[in-house]
Amino acid sequence: MVLTRISLYEIVKSLKKAEEGSIGRQTRWISSLKVVWKKDTRLDEAIEKDKRYKQCARVVKEVLNEPGQVIPLRYLEKRRERLRLTFKAKSFVDMNPCLFEIYYDRIKPKSEPVQFIRPTPRLRAFLVDEERIYAENEPLLVSKLCRLLMMAKDHVICADKLVHVKRDFGFPNDFLVKLVPKYPNYFRLIGSPEQGKSFLELVSWNPDLAKSTIQLRAQDETLKTGVRVRPNFNVKLPSGFFLRKEMREWTRDWLEQDYISPYEDVSHLDQASKEMEKRTVGVVHELLSLSLLKRVPVPTLGKFCDEFRFSNAFSTVFTRHSGIFYLSLKGGIKTAVLREAYKDDELVDRDPLLAIKDKFLRLLEDGWQERKDRLKQHREQVQKDRDLLLAAESNEPIERLCD
Known part of the structure; x- marks a missing residue:
């Protein structure tokens, strides 16, 4: 009888273990594999340079x-x-x-x-x-705004959230007042801006804009080579960064999965599925590609969890996919950086709207140089006056106290 109990206990235990293993295999796409964060000095320098x-x-x-x-x-x-x-x-x-x-x-x-x-x-x-640069790049601004809405659930985004990220994506301060009303065929502002409950809604879908940066890149490569290129992510691990064998295998298998465009309807996908993670990475990649500096603070992205169907743990993709993104901790703020957009600390994938930043930097640098020259002239004048004073004192006749 004892033997029977032990046998039944072992059978139940083995069944539970098998069931847990099955669940583990299903969820290992999302949570079981972790990557150790490694500092990337060059990308941190790119963020530090913009501090001033x-x-x-x-x-x-x-x-x-x-x-x-x-x-x-x-x-x-x-x-x-x-x-x-x-x-x-x-x-x-x-x-x-x-x-x-x-x-x-x-x-x-x-x-x-x-x-x-x-x-x-x-x-x-x-x-x-x-103002002139904004006017010249108005089609780019419209396409960016359309793409943000096209990726969003129900193609609607809270207007306050868009205002909050206007600098990240290069929108002018008054884009809701001046830009949006000019394109009623694309945008409709609904709700009450005074009460902070306004939303920007996409009016019409433009299929020409429903292609991600990754899809456009694959399309260009196909045209150049004559060989059909599958849309996929560029994985570029930083120098000195190594993945464990199980993580390398996981990454290989993950890259083999079909690319899911951020503009596709994914309402049918389960939030914990491997397909949804592929789509989440695709959306984040597209958001960073649309951003001005190809980097956005993670808390800023987190404000759009509902609109872009991110899970509460969406930020883990930045460390798990460290060959695509870099998670900078510079300045005490987590910032998601798109690796492929940078070479060392220099941004190579430059947005045309960065011409505004370049002009502002030149203005600042002119001022800094003028102040530096002024301080140098002041020091030189002080030194010159000191030398003249010492020379005058050395030429004064010595008074004799007695003959």
């Missing part, structure tokens, strides 16, 4: 949003923490002479004059150039 540029852009935006595009310097000083300025506002203005100029005015008619700042003529000239 972004800081200047934040302050410029702050001033331009003020009535009359002017602000008392002391008011800007009070906003230092929100603007993430690590030094005084006056020092910032002095360090960037091409951005703002200081003048005196009254806050109230009978108050004492205080220091105000306003855009310099050179900054205003840049703003005119910015």
Whole structure:
């Protein structure tokens, strides 16, 4: 009798083990294989280089949003923490002479004059150039906005979320007010913007835009070689990065799966299926490809989990697919970077709208050089005055106290 019990126990145990193994084989596509995160110094440097540029852009935006595009310097000083300025506002203005100029005015008619700042003529000239570049690239802006909506569930995205990511994708500040109404054949703004419940909806589907970057690349290669090329991801592991054997096998099998376009309807797919992971990677790849710098903070992408049907654990794809993406931790913010868009720390896949950033950087660098030259001249003048003073003192006659 004891033997029978043991036999039944072993049978039940073996059945449970087999069942667990079967479940494990089904879910290992999603959760069982993990990759150790490895720092990529070059890509971190690319993010670090933009730190000063972004800081200047934040302050410029702050001033331009003020009535009359002017602000008392002391008011800007009070906003230092929100603007993430690590030094005084006056020092910032002095360090960037091409951005703002200081003048005196009254806050109230009978108050004492205080220091105000306003855009310099050179900054205003840049703003005119910015408008021109936006106008020249309007078809690109429209296609980007269409593609975002075409990937979204029900082809609708909350307007507030789009405003939040406008800088990431290169949209102008007023795109909902000026760009969207110009294309009623593509876009419809629904809801109440005043109450923060407005949504942007796609009106018509453009099949010419429903091709991802990966599909277009495969199409180009097919035309060049005359051999049909399957759409798939470029996997480029960083130097010194190695995958364990089981992970290499998993990656190989995963790449063999059919590519799922981010513009396909996937409402029928199970969230935990391997096909859905393939589609998630495809959507993230397309979002990063559409972005201005081919990188987007992970929390920003996370705001669109519902619209793009991401799971709550979608961010794990950045480490599991480390040959496609890089997860940077620079600045205490997780940033998803598209590896194929960079060579070392240089962006090679450049968006035409980056011409705006290039012009702004030149404006900043001109100001930095002018300040550097001014400080150098000041030091040279101080040294010259010191030398003249020492020479004058050495030529003075010595007074004799007694004969």
